[in-house]
Amino acid sequence: MTLENLHNFITDYFTANQCEILENDNGKLSIQLTDKMDEKLMNRPFYWQYVKKLGYPGEPMQVSFITNPDRKDEDGEWVHFGSPRIHQIFNLLNSQGKYTRLFERTTTGNRTALIPWLVTNVKISYTGKHKKDEILSIGLQLINGAMKTMMMDELEKLHLQPSIPDFCYTITPIIRLKSGYQRINRYVENYLENIEHSWAEESWSHLQEEKKLLEHFYQHSMDEDEDRFNQEIKDLEGRFKPQINIEVINGGLFYLSQASSSKIIL
Amino acid sequence: MNIQINRDQRFIDELDNKLENEGPFCSWELFKMSYHSSVATMTEEFKGLTAPSRLPHITFLQHQLDCAKQVIEEMNGRGILADEVGLGKTIEAGLVLKEYMIRGLVKKALILVPASLVNQWVNELRQKFYIPAISQGKRPVWDQNNVVVTSLDTAKRPPHRETILEQDYDFVLIDEAHKLKNHKTKNYEFVRSLRKKYCLLLTATPVQNKLTDIFNLVSILKPGYLGNYDEFTKQFGRDRKNLFNDTHLKQLVQKVMVRNRRGDTGIDWTKRNVETVWINFSDEEQQAYNELVEIVDETSNFSSITFTRELCSSREACYLSLKKLVNQGNTKNTEAYEAFMKRIEQLPHHAKADKVVELMKDKDEKFIIFTEYRATQFYLQWYLQQHGISSVPFRGGFKRGKKDWMRQLFENHAQVLIATEAGGEGINLQFCNNMINYDLPWNPMRLEQRIGRIHRFGQEEDVNIYNFAIKNTMEEHVLNLLYEKIQLFERVIGNLDAILADLEIQDVEHEIQTIFQESATEGEARIKLENLSSVISYAQQQQSEEDWNDTRESS
Known part of the structure; x- marks a missing residue:
């Protein structure tokens, strides 16, 4: 899967990181990096170390990215899904966009209560002979315990901001954060129990077959080769033993209006 | 069966911690982008290639x-x-x-x-x-x-x-x-x-x-x-x-x-046009060659066969080897050799070098010239320069950086690259599609390696290979009897090394050298060479029937 529009994606990324856009036209984006982004992206630690030591202001670089393949020979760095720069940005996002607390923007003049939600985006990796990933976006309402999957789709319809809007107040969660997380975990495990795992069965029986071959190979030399045999068994298990990894991509506490909260649960 | 499940505990501890300390938290934009980049980079299917x-x-x-x-x-x-x-x-x-x-x-x-x-x-x-x-x-x-x-x-x-x-x-x-x-x-x-x-x-x-x-x-x-x-x-x-x-x-x-x-x-490989370019020595050169054959015959020194071979390449190559021999001073007919060296000095330009110039005249395409001898390489570079043709040398012994540099010079500035060795795992010269084999190696594998430098992926033009051979010399035999017979030029001989191993021929070059060395007459040499190539081409036929050609279908 590719991002629908890589150009907009990187434009948004640099905007969200307070970099000034100098040029943005026909698949070419030129930006003035901030000190912070230069340090993160441009890989010149010695320069920044030196500048800081001397107490000088640093001079962050200007860079151009080209997303239009027809223009890739022009001045600037051609980026595409898969290019190292894009993956550098993805990696940065892993830490930059991991934890949040956000409030829904409401326009009413009345005092409005905001209801707390714990939202986690979870990546499940199934690893055996082969590997695949699945992403679940789960929201848990921390007052009544209602749960919602595909939560990100809902959130994207709303306007969210980092500070609490005027005339709004937050309701204290009834479900504590950590037990809320337990509920989400239980949901994920329940989900896993109810899907079929032929991939794991295949991997498991394959592992047993390979072990048998190995035992046969070493049957006459087990005495002198025991260490190697054990090592190779370990290698086999590393390669075939079915595993499921659950990892939270990102998550946080979201305070949503009563109206939005009810709409989501419906 | 049990499936091991690894859970993420760090996340919630860290989030809890941040809520306690009022942050720092990321903006909605970065949160969203982080999620979308994860969705974009995940692999949805067990099978297939995402790379x-x-x-x-x-x-x-x-x-x-x-x-x-x-x-x-x-x-x-x-x-x-x-x-x-x-x-x-x-x-x-x-x-x-x-x-x-x-x-x-x-x-x-x-x-x-x-x-x-x-x-x-x-x-x-x-x-x-x-x-x-x-x-x-x-x-x-x-x-x-x-x-x-x-x-x-x-x-x-x-x-x-x-x-x-x-x-x-x-x-x-x-x-x-x-x-x-x-x-x-x-x-x-x-x-x-x-x-x-x-x-x-x-x-x-x-x-x-x-x-x-x-x-x-x-x-x-x-x-x-x-x-x-x-x-x-x-x-x-x-x-x-x-x-x-x-x-x-x-x-x-x-x-x-x-x-x-x-x-x-199932790929359309670009064509490989192979042309044998027959060259006649000038009378003077031919006489000198014949004379050398006689001298060599008298002193059946192990390396003497190389002298005639070298003369087919350049005067310089032959001269240098003779000089070395004479300086060592342990050969029987030093005088004959010394006299011959004098003769070499008088010879006109080498017939092959003239041929190169003739061949390249009016063409502005790039050429790679392969020769077996460094002396020939130097001579050619000088001779081409005299005719206004720019060239760069290339040797297997060059350091990596120098190889790259020479390759770059060739690609951007020079018309000709003169190489002594395919030595050459490593450099790809697909931007050139003409090759002159100035003298032929006696080991077919090396020839294939040479051709492989330009006839490979990325080559968009048909490839022209010119094989130089001088009539009435040992080159004529080697070309006719060995190369033509095993059809080396027409097809790729990826498995020739296996065939040779099978026949327990370790070194074709050595084999041919022995044939020339040990044969009393030219006729004898010819028959032996013919036998050698028959054996190889027979094994080739067998092999091509043997190797599987449906590996993929099994999958």
Whole structure:
């Protein structure tokens, strides 16, 4: 899967990181990096170390990215899904966009209560002979315990901001954060129990077959080769033993209006 | 069966902590982007390749994609890549590695290649595949998560050896893996001892001499898969032909080995136009040649055959060798040689050099000229310059950087590259499509290597090969009797080395030299040469019937 529009994606990324856009036209984006982004992206630690030591202001670089393949020979760095720069940005996002607390923007003049939600985006990796990933976006309402999957789709319809809007107040969660997380975990495990795992069965029986071959190979030399045999068994298990990894991509506490909260649960 | 489940506890602790301390929190924009980038980078299916879509600058060939898929999906990441030379084993291996890295299955990899290829591998992985490979420099970096390229010789030596054997590698690759065919060697032992998850062995000749070669290679990947050594030899014997003749063995091996041959790739290879350019010595040169043959006949010195051979290439090459001989002072007819050297000085320009100039006249295309002798290389460079043709020299002995530099000069500035050695694993000259074999090597493998420099992937034009040979000299015999007969020029002889090994001919060059040396008359030499080429071409026919050509269909 590719991002629908890589150009907009990187434009948004640099905007969200307070970099000034100098040029943005026909698949070419030129930006003035901030000190912070230069340090993160441009890989010149010695320069920044030196500048800081001397107490000088640093001079962050200007860079151009080209997303239009027809223009890739022009001045600037051609980026595409898969290019190292894009993956550098993805990696940065892993830490930059991991934890949040956000409030829904409401326009009413009345005092409005905001209801707390714990939202986690979870990546499940199934690893055996082969590997695949699945992403679940789960929201848990921390007052009544209602749960919602595909939560990100809902959130994207709303306007969210980092500070609490005027005339709004937050309701204290009834479900504590950590037990809320337990509920989400239980949901994920329940989900896993109810899907079929032929991939794991295949991997498991394959592992047993390979072990048998190995035992046969070493049957006459087990005495002198025991260490190697054990090592190779370990290698086999590393390669075939079915595993499921659950990892939270990102998550946080979201305070949503009563109206939005009810709409989501419906 | 139990499935191990690993949960994420760190996240909630950290979030709790941040809520307590009022942040720092990220903006909604970054949160959203982080989620979307994860969705974009996840792999949704167990099967299939995701790597090609991330490498839009490379056009993969169908057989390369099929190969990578087969290695990952059916061989579970352990296999022998045994394509014929020039079909892109490196690309296939890079694709497999990239796929595993994208899926997060490989973080730490060890790539063992011949020392001369280390830099090239690093560059290919970095530039083509965006894999941040590093070559092992002065400060070893074995114990980190990275992709290290080094040579087997470096890796197996202390102090590296000990450290490397302690590492758990996700991926190990060995290029030129036929060096591991003998299970009693240190190399073999070392590779067996590596702790590894996935493993690729690259070789164009999976069985070189004995059928047990394949047993030993497979036992690195899947010990026990072909039984143990005794069972294997008992069941399948030792004859390497059984790999193709024994249906059961063939089936077994196909599950751990991918072998594509040029014919199976379904690619339109650009044509190879081969032209023999017959050249006549000038009268003076011919007389000198005949005279030299006589002198040489009288002193049947072991290396004397080379003098006539050299004279067919350039006066300079011959002169230098004679001078060396005379200076050593232990030859019988020094006087005859000295007189002959005087004669050489009087000779006009070499007929072949004139031919080169003639051939290149009015053409502004690039040419590669291969010669066997350095003296000829110098002479040619000078002679071409006299005719306003720019050239750069190239030798196998050049350091990597110099090779690259010369290649670049050739690509951008000079019209001709004059090379003495194909020596040449390594440089690709697809931007040129004309080659002159100024003198022919007596070893057909080396000729194929030469041609392979330009007739490979990326070559978009038909390739023109001009083979120079002088009439009424030994060159005429070699060309007519050896090369024409085994049809070397028309087709690719990827498996010639195996054929020669089969015939127990270790060194064709030596063989031919002996023939010329030991034959009393020209007629005798001709008959012997003819016999040699008959044997080779017979074995060729046999082999082509033998080798499997349906590896892929099995999958």
